[in-house]
Amino acid sequence: MQTKKKHSLNLIIGLIITCIMLFLIILGFFYTPYDPTKMDSSAKFAAPSIKHLMGCDNFGRDIFSRVLKGMGNTFVIALATVVIGVVSGVLIGAVTGYFGGWLDEVVMRINDVVFAFPSILLALVFISLFGTGKYNVVLALGIAFIPSFARIVRGEFIKYREMDYVKSARLAGVSHLRIIFVHILPNTMTVLLSSIMIGFNNAVLAEAGMSYLGIGVQPPDASLGSMLSEAQGYLFSAPGYAVFTGLMIILLVLGFSLLADGLKKG
Amino acid sequence: MKYVLKKLVTMLITLLCISFLVYLAFDIIPGDAALSALGTDVTPERLAAVREEMGLNRPFIERYADWLINFIRGDFGISYKYRVPVSEMIMSKLPVNVMMAVTAFIIMAAVSVPIGIYSAKHKGKGIDRFIIILNQIMMSVPHFFMGILITYIFGLVLKIFTPGGFVSYDKDPGGFILYMIFPCIAIALPKIAMSVKLLRGSCIEEAGKDYVRTAYSRGNNTSKVLYHHVLRNAMLPVITLWGMTLADMMVGSIVIEQVFNIPGIGRILLTSISYRDYPVVEAVIVLIAFVVIVTNFCVDIIYQLVDPRITMQKETLNK
Numbered sequence: 031m032q033t034k035k036k037h038s039l040n041l042i043i044g045l046i047i048t049c050i051m052l053f054l055i056i057l058g059f060f061y062t063p064y065d066p067t068k069m070d071s072s073a074k075f076a077a078p079s080i081k082h083l084m085g086c087d088n089f090g091r092d093i094f095s096r097v098l099k100g101m102g103n104t105f106v107i108a109l110a111t112v113v114i115g116v117v118s119g120v121l122i123g124a125v126t127g128y129f130g131g132w133l134d135e136v137v138m139r140i141n142d143v144v145f146a147f148p149s150i151l152l153a154l155v156f157i158s159l160f161g162t163g164k165y166n167v168v169l170a171l172g173i174a175f176i177p178s179f180a181r182i183v184r185g186e187f188i189k190y191r192e193m194d195y196v197k198s199a200r201l202a203g204v205s206h207l208r209i210i211f212v213h214i215l216p217n218t219m220t221v222l223l224s225s226i227m228i229g230f231n232n233a234v235l236a237e238a239g240m241s242y243l244g245i246g247v248q249p250p251d252a253s254l255g256s257m258l259s260e261a262q263g264y265l266f267s268a269p270g271y272a273v274f275t276g277l278m279i280i281l282l283v284l285g286f287s288l289l290a291d292g293l294k295k296g
Numbered sequence: 297m298k299y300v301l302k303k304l305v306t307m308l309i310t311l312l313c314i315s316f317l318v319y320l321a322f323d324i325i326p327g328d329a330a331l332s333a334l335g336t337d338v339t340p341e342r343l344a345a346v347r348e349e350m351g352l353n354r355p356f357i358e359r360y361a362d363w364l365i366n367f368i369r370g371d372f373g374i375s376y377k378y379r380v381p382v383s384e385m386i387m388s389k390l391p392v393n394v395m396m397a398v399t400a401f402i403i404m405a406a407v408s409v410p411i412g413i414y415s416a417k418h419k420g421k422g423i424d425r426f427i428i429i430l431n432q433i434m435m436s437v438p439h440f441f442m443g444i445l446i447t448y449i450f451g452l453v454l455k456i457f458t459p460g461g462f463v464s465y466d467k468d469p470g471g472f473i474l475y476m477i478f479p480c481i482a483i484a485l486p487k488i489a490m491s492v493k494l495l496r497g498s499c500i501e502e503a504g505k506d507y508v509r510t511a512y513s514r515g516n517n518t519s520k521v522l523y524h525h526v527l528r529n530a531m532l533p534v535i536t537l538w539g540m541t542l543a544d545m546m547v548g549s550i551v552i553e554q555v556f557n558i559p560g561i562g563r564i565l566l567t568s569i570s571y572r573d574y575p576v577v578e579a580v581i582v583l584i585a586f587v588v589i590v591t592n593f594c595v596d597i598i599y600q601l602v603d604p605r606i607t608m609q610k611e612t613l614n615k
Contacts, residue, residue: 143313147585148547155321158569158577235438239551242440243566258441262555265448265459272448276441283436 041292047285051278055105058098066095067250078270085270093271096252101278103253107168108233114172115233116226119179124210126180127187138184141177149174150236157245167246171236175229182225186218220293227290231283238279254279299600307593314585315367319360322578372579377571382579385564390583392560396476396552397545400483404541408488412495412534413522419500427492434489439548443482443555450478460557479556483548487541491534498530532602539595543588 068091078085085093122141126134144152149171156170190196191214199213240246241255249256254275261272366373372382415427437445451459457478463471502508503526511521550562561580568576 143310143317147314148543148588150547151581151584154565154569155318155577155581158572158574159321231436238438239440243551243554243562245566245569258444259554262444262447265444266452269448269452272441272444276438276444279438279441280433280436283438284433287436288432 038292040288044285044288044290044292047281048289051101051282051285054098055102058102062092062095062098064092064095066091066099066252085268093274096257097254097275097278100252100254100257100275101282103164103247103251104234104237104255104279104282107164107171107237107247107253108230110168111171111175111233111237112226112230114168115175115179115229116222118172118176120183120215120222122176123180123183124187124215127184128191128206128210128214130188134184137180141180144174145177145181149232150239153236153240154245157240162245162248164247164251167237167240171233174236175233179222179225179229182221183218186221187214190214190217224290224294227286227293231286231290234279234283300597303593303596307589310589311586314589315364315582316360318578318582318585319363322574323356323359367579367582373575375568375573375576377568377573382576385576386561386579386583389559389561389564392558393546393549393553393562394587396480396483396549396558396560397542399476399480400487400545400549401538401542403480403484404487404491405538407484408491408495411488412492413499413527415492415496416499416503417518417522427496431489431493434485435493437486439483439486440551440555442485443479443552446478446482447555462556462558475556476558479549479552479558482555483545483552487545491537491541494537495530495534498533499526502526502530528602532599535595535599535602539592542591546584546587
């Protein structure tokens with residue numbers, strides 16, 4: 031009984047954090063207290079106050095406004111990455127898992143090879159060939175994430191394809207396509223949903239890492255990662271810049287991982 | 297033995313596939329290698345001569361075979377930008393990264409096992425709750441941000457080390473170790489959280505099984521049951537995680553390098569990416585991939601030594 035309570039607590043805290051973060055992200059798309067690129071030399075390294083919630087950076091730009099914008103960019107990139115990974119992963123996993131046979135063998139071997147490769151490295155190969163920038167990061171990470179989703183979906187489809195209800199649907203003349211998408215796919219949702227959230231977190235962390243290294247989002251676009259690498263230079267004079275930016279990454283990831291945890295066990 | 301052999305063959309095929317795919321990608325996509333080596337303002341005659349010299353006129357498979365054989369011999373080609381052998385550039389820096397990854401790994405193993413067991417033993421008590429919450433937070437901290445925090449707290453506030461003041465091992469071994477311990481901790485911390493969580497969970501799960509009750513009924517005390525029976529089984533998922541972790545730590549060391557300003561393989565990789573110095577990028581990536589895959593192979597073998605049931609299970613699963 032007690033454990034049950036704790037899981038739902040995870041879910042609730044995760045939900046609260048995620049909602050707050052989503053609210054801030056959506057807010058950042060429409061409204062920021064200051065123009066995130068406007069420099070104000072009188073406010074250089076201003077300490078956090080009511081006027082500037084998180085203080086100001088080296089150019090006197092309002093950090094809170096910049097964090098809002100950066101978070102939006104990080105979120106959109108992570109979301110796009112996960113969408114690419116999930117859509118392709120589900121298609122590959124569903125077809126190979128459902129039909130099996132030689133196609134399954136070949137695709138899964140290729141998947142194994144890509145899977146053995148750390149996803150950041152794969153993204154690095156991609157970036158070094160096609161150049162840096164927002165869209166290339168999304169593509170690179172998206173492709174890198176396909177195998178993990180394909181694997182999970184394939185496993186689920188193998189489990190369900192032998193079940194009686196699938197067999198009887200087949201006997202009743204339901205097409206393969208309908209069985210895959212209408213009869214089996216909804217059953218994989220619980221497993222898929224929590225892995226989507228974990229995948230989203232990995233995408234946030236990977237994007238932040240790449241932008242921190244300077245091979246992700248390029249200026250004038252900012253993401254939480256690129257802001258951190260900028261903030262590191264002013265660690266001594268304005269520690270708040272780095273701390274607040276990092277805190278946002280932590281909260282974003284924490285919210286989703288609590289949600290994923292709660293969903294898995296609840 | 298059959299299992300080991302099968303795994304070995306799979307590993308070799310994977311290595312071959314990866315090296316082939318990377319070589320293929322870097323051969324097709326960037327365009328003319330001779331052109332990128334020389335720059336755009338070059339006479340056609342010179343270009344043709346260099347292409348001949350670089351062997352670009354030969355069939356692809358032949359070039360790949362040559363490259364692979366040279367690679368195995370330790371010759372990774374010549375850097376476009378610096379005009380020195382890539383192996384020279386990489387091999388002097390690689391030990392720093394390997395050392396960071398291995399140290400972080402040792403820290404992780406040494407710290408997470410006692411904490412995980414302790415937490416599982418005191419399940420539901422205040423200290424266990426505290427560890428769970430701390431874990432959850434630690435897992436969400438990206439290691440480079442952890443590095444920045446460590447730089448701030450230990451470098452700027454407590455002044456235990458000078459941020460950015462990397463000293464090489466030859467000059468000052470003591471200073472080197474003192475400096476390197478911080479990046480290693482930064483890499484290890486999120487992984488410690490992950491393995492504590494996993495170990496705690498699997499310990500509690502194992503402790504509820506029948507064989508544990510039997511062991512108790514035969515008169516064993518708690519610590520005996522824990523160390524002789526439960527831990528052995530509970531470690532299995534943790535070992536799998538650790539196998540993947542070592543690879544992550546290798547890659548993580550590339551990022552952490554930038555935080556602590558350590559001259560390692562990561563800086564070479566980043567500058568080569570921005571200068572489009574493909575032989576270097578290619579070599580670094582294939583090398584890291586090799587390290588990762590060989591580690592995974594070792595983990596599979598260790599796993600099988602710890603739990604002989606795996607051979608059977610995996611074989612039936614694959615069917």
